[in-house]
Amino acid sequence: MNCVSTERRLGLKRLVLTAVGMLAGRALAQPSQTVVWSGFPAGGLGDQVTRPLLERLKGRWPGTLILDSKVGAGGRIAADFVRRAQPDGATLLQVPSSIITLYPHTYGRKLTYDPLVDFVPVSPLAAYTISMTVGPMVPPEVKTVADFLRWARANPDKANYGIPAPGSAPHFAGMMMERATGVPLKSIPYRGGAPLLQDLLGGQIPVAFNVISEVLPHVRSGRLRSLAVASPQRWAALPDVPTLTELGYKDIVLVEFLGWYAPAKTSPELVRQLNAAIQDALGSPEMQEVFTRNGLVAMRQAPDVFAAHVRAELDRWGPIVRVSGFTPED
16 A cells, blocks of 8 residues: 555656656747837947847756837837737847836827736846936036026027936936926927937937936046936945935936846746846846946846836826926927
């Protein structure tokens, strides 16, 4: 009896292990290829982080990962495309947090997706702040925010600021600056940070509110000047640059994040496995060097923690936007 019972237990254990192994293998084998869709053109924050990340994911994730883009509408075209994709892990969305946490408040019913219904947060990649940066169009003696505001008052025809997308966090920073100071500033929206940077460097636009990593190399070289950052404390990559909070603009506090999202109903196990691979890659020495070079901070969060962070940011933006009176036409 004991021998038969033992054999049955061993047989059952082998069956269970075989089934688990088959399921795990099938989960890892699907999809064989994943396209990560960005809403912005090449050359910006997404490229800085994701292209080296894809290299680090080789060997950590069995499928092939490809970065592509669907540019337009400040990232909304890519979000709407991924929302309608099959939840099989073959299609992911990579966007700055504005598209998920701010757009629902700035665009409201015009938005074609619900971030809490249509997407599953997979993994954050990096946190970043916004820099208020001036280029060669602004005289070299303009070295502070106060200097710039004086220059803008004296040159109202040039008092424009560039933003990577309408309704984004950088747009909101500029709008809040205008309302806090009473200095008329006109927003000039671009289709991403890369073309905005080109015009800032070329002297076509005086100042930009943009992701710190995109302006950092040129601030370090002296071609651009960061007047302030929107983080709550000074940002490690620019320790000599004051925060807007320090300068008295206590409501302009913005720390955003880049993340990956999957269509709703994507398998929780697939999300967990992909998150684990990403988080392992983010901790590699090579990715740490990428973050340091670009003035970014790695975000190490499991899917449930990331989802809670997204919900908290979505809730945080609501009252801020309502009090500001911001509309998509601003």
